[in-house]
Amino acid sequence: MLTPMLDAIPAELRKVPRWVVWRGSKVPYRADCVNSTASATDPATWSPFEAAATAYGEGGWSGVGLVLAGDGLVGIDLDKCVTAGQPKKEALALLKRIGAGYVELSPSGTGLRAFGRACGAPTGRRGKIDGINVELYSDRRYLTVTGRPIQNGPIADLPGFLAAVDSLSPTEEVQKTTEDDRSSLQSSSGLLCRSLPPTVIPSGVGERNRCLFALARWVKGVHPDAPTAELRALVQEWHRLALPHIGTADFTTSWTDFMRGLAAVRSPFGFTLEKLMESIDEKPLPEGVADLGYGEAGNRLVCICQALAEHHAPDPFFLSSRQAGELLGVHFTDASKMLSALVMDRVLHLESRGAGRVASRYRFSWVSK
Numbered sequence: 001m002l003t004p005m006l007d008a009i010p011a012e013l014r015k016v017p018r019w020v021v022w023r024g025s026k027v028p029y030r031a032d033c034v035n036s037t038a039s040a041t042d043p044a045t046w047s048p049f050e051a052a053a054t055a056y057g058e059g060g061w062s063g064v065g066l067v068l069a070g071d072g073l074v075g076i077d078l079d080k081c082v083t084a085g086q087p088k089k090e091a092l093a094l095l096k097r098i099g100a101g102y103v104e105l106s107p108s109g110t111g112l113r114a115f116g117r118a119c120g121a122p123t124g125r126r127g128k129i130d131g132i133n134v135e136l137y138s139d140r141r142y143l144t145v146t147g148r149p150i151q152n153g154p155i156a157d158l159p160g161f162l163a164a165v166d167s168l169s170p171t172e173e174v175q176k177t178t179e180d181d182r183s184s185l186q187s188s189s190g191l192l193c194r195s196l197p198p199t200v201i202p203s204g205v206g207e208r209n210r211c212l213f214a215l216a217r218w219v220k221g222v223h224p225d226a227p228t229a230e231l232r233a234l235v236q237e238w239h240r241l242a243l244p245h246i247g248t249a250d251f252t253t254s255w256t257d258f259m260r261g262l263a264a265v266r267s268p269f270g271f272t273l274e275k276l277m278e279s280i281d282e283k284p285l286p287e288g289v290a291d292l293g294y295g296e297a298g299n300r301l302v303c304i305c306q307a308l309a310e311h312h313a314p315d316p317f318f319l320s321s322r323q324a325g326e327l328l329g330v331h332f333t334d335a336s337k338m339l340s341a342l343v344m345d346r347v348l349h350l351e352s353r354g355a356g357r358v359a360s361r362y363r364f365s366w367v368s369k
Contacts, residue, residue, distance in 0.1 A: 002108070004147050006053050058332075062107065068142070075115050123137070201238070212257050239254050317363075347364070
């Protein structure tokens with residue numbers, strides 16, 4: 001799986017306010033709402049690029065994706081046409097005939113994506129052209145974007161797009177509306193209406209036991225009284241999402257291990273932070289910080305960071321902007337800017353920036369003046 005290079009994504013695409021994040025089997029998620037699925041047909045679930053980039057940077061996501069919404073921006077998806085980094089000549093010839101200026105590798109590294117503009121195109125069609133698997137989209141669809149171009153031209157008009165569409169049979173009109181628009185499992189009680197947090201889903205071999213226990217901690221923290229039937233449904237959903245990365249195909253094994261882990265949990269998810277937050281309001285602001293002019297939310301963040309630093313000393317503490325936003329009651333993009341300001345003003349020292357499933361690590365470095 002290729003890691004996206006967000007800074008290399010064309011500025012014209014980044015200006016489009018219809019971004020999502022994705023993971024695993026390309027299920028799209030909202031960038032502005034913790035662990036909520038997105039839909040290529042619901043504008044309320046889309047975000048500006050900056051929000052998607054911030055969410056991806058916090059960890060737990062495989063990449064970002066762009067929703068096509070019928071405004072003339074179209075996408076081309078060529079499948080299984082790249083071997084060892086080298087595109088097939090037939091694929092390149094097809095893209096040239098269509099007029100694609102910007103072409104990038106797909107997340108798997110075995111396909112190609114291209115974006116451009118074409119008016120009057122149907123929602124989407126797929127089929128074969130010159131032996132190449134082709135999907136052409138203009139609306140109600142999201143495509144993953146990697147920022148790994150093999151041809152870094154402009155997002156321009158595609159003079160051959162409609163001709164390519166016309167070469168595919170109308171019976172091949174695409175019916176599905178997203179790359180994978182499945183929603184998370186739902187339950188009337190509300191437990192399963194919460195999408196599983198990214199940290200409990202394995203992303204590689206050897207993570208099954210750790211992630212199952214993390215799932216048990218999460219359940220114990222957010223819904224300690226859940227009935228067995230709902231727990232079983234939740235673990236079934238976890239097993240479905242985890243299956244591509246675990247060697248245990250038998251659900252019964254994971255179900256048994258989860259229940260054992262649940263019984264063994266002594267520190268539920270959020271327990272430590274909850275205890276620390278009880279004393280935050282009584283904690284005085286470090287001398288000199290008020291002069292920095294952060295305001296109420298920024299000053300509260302300083303106190304939270306100081307409490308976390310004291311609890312985890314001598315080790316650095318972990319804090320994501322998404323978690324900070326929840327604690328402060330602000331959008332996580334605003335929390336991200338606050339954390340950056342604390343680092344710039346040397347209130348915090350950034351030990352390591354968040355990546356994958358790990359939040360950023362900080363040390364409290366403010367020296368009273």
